[in-house]
Amino acid sequence: AADGEEPGLQPCAAKKVKLELKERKEKKQKVDEDEIQKMQILVSSFSEEQLNRYEMYRRSAFPKAAIKRLIQSITGTSVSQNVVIAMSGISKVFVGEVVEEALDVCEKWGELPPLQPKHMREAVRRLKSRGQIPNSKYKKIIFH
Amino acid sequence: MAAFRWGSGSPSAPPGSARRCLAAMADEEEDAPFEEDAEDAGGGLDGGQGKRKRLFSKELRCMMYGFGDDQNPYTESVDILEDLVIEFITEMTHKAMSIGRQGRVQVEDIVFLIRKDPRKFARVKDLLTMNEELKRARKAFDEANYGS
Numbered sequence: 001a002a003d004g005e006e007p008g009l010q011p012c013a014a015k016k017v018k019l020e021l022k023e024r025k026e027k028k029q030k031v032d033e034d035e036i037q038k039m040q041i042l043v044s045s046f047s048e049e050q051l052n053r054y055e056m057y058r059r060s061a062f063p064k065a066a067i068k069r070l071i072q073s074i075t076g077t078s079v080s081q082n083v084v085i086a087m088s089g090i091s092k093v094f095v096g097e098v099v100e101e102a103l104d105v106c107e108k109w110g111e112l113p114p115l116q117p118k119h120m121r122e123a124v125r126r127l128k129s130r131g132q133i134p135n136s137k138y139k140k141i142i143f144h
Numbered sequence: 145m146a147a148f149r150w151g152s153g154s155p156s157a158p159p160g161s162a163r164r165c166l167a168a169m170a171d172e173e174e175d176a177p178f179e180e181d182a183e184d185a186g187g188g189l190d191g192g193q194g195k196r197k198r199l200f201s202k203e204l205r206c207m208m209y210g211f212g213d214d215q216n217p218y219t220e221s222v223d224i225l226e227d228l229v230i231e232f233i234t235e236m237t238h239k240a241m242s243i244g245r246q247g248r249v250q251v252e253d254i255v256f257l258i259r260k261d262p263r264k265f266a267r268v269k270d271l272l273t274m275n276e277e278l279k280r281a282r283k284a285f286d287e288a289n290y291g292s
Contacts, residue, residue, distance in 0.1 A: 057210030062229075066199050070230065074237045075249050082251045082272060087233060089271045090254070090264040092207065094232050095225060097263075099211035102221075114214035120224045132261075133228075134235040 062088045097132060098123050200226055 068084045101123035102115045127133045208217045240253035258264040
């Protein structure tokens with residue numbers, strides 16, 4: 001490219017980018033469809049107990065009213081529906097992270113479910129050391 | 145809905161997806177109403193954590209089973225989890241209040257706070273996208289019915 005050309009993409013370069021984006025999007029859709037199909041095959045081979053658990057995994061959710069009330073009691077103002085949806089969603093992910101870690105601890109200690117408080121507490125300790133649990137009370141030492 | 149964009153992504157959803165996501169939403173979440181929960185006896189948040197009335201016992205039990213615990217989790221473990229969740233939400237709320245528009249909690253703030261956590265970020269993205277599609281689908285449905 002010579003000097004004195006205006007900044008930005010030339011027409012054929014712009015077309016190239018557009019084509020690339022389209023290809024990437026189609027590829028992503030194919031990957032999504034593949035994954036949907038794989039999930040269907042997996043779920044269709046579940047035992048009854050696995051189906052029960054999977055249903056609970058999908059359906060369990062925090063009651064929106066209670067979450068909304070909790071957030072609003074902290075902010076003192078009202079919050080939008082999307083905030084409640086987002087907060088409920090990430091809270092469920094959080095629960096999953098703690099339970100999965102606790103199950104790892106339980107198994108590592110050669111024990112079985114149901115999870116006991118000691119497993120939960122050890123799980124929290126580990127997640128905290130990996131920075132996966134927000135804790136603003138810790139005094140950050142910036143300069144050693 | 146906020147005007148912020150997720151990055152790449154088409155502004156309008158392809159026609160078939162609304163139906164798919166209605167089905168997915170039905171599977172995905174308990175259909176809880178947004179107005180005050182009638183059967184919840186005003187769960188107070190005052191006092192120490194020991195005195196606080198349990199807010200999510202039922203739901204947490206189902207969640208724990210779904211994530212791999214026994215079908216009947218120990219109550220003490222459920223209580224510990226509930227305290228953790230409330231602490232998590234409290235922390236997030238305070239952080240969200242301190243960024244962006246001060247004193248308010250907005251979706252953009254939450255998204256910003258979890259940007260480094262891939263699982264939570266992806267989850268929020270999915271949930272909000274699905275919600276938008278659902279709203280659009282419901283609106284189209286209502287408009288279609290209004291004519292007949």
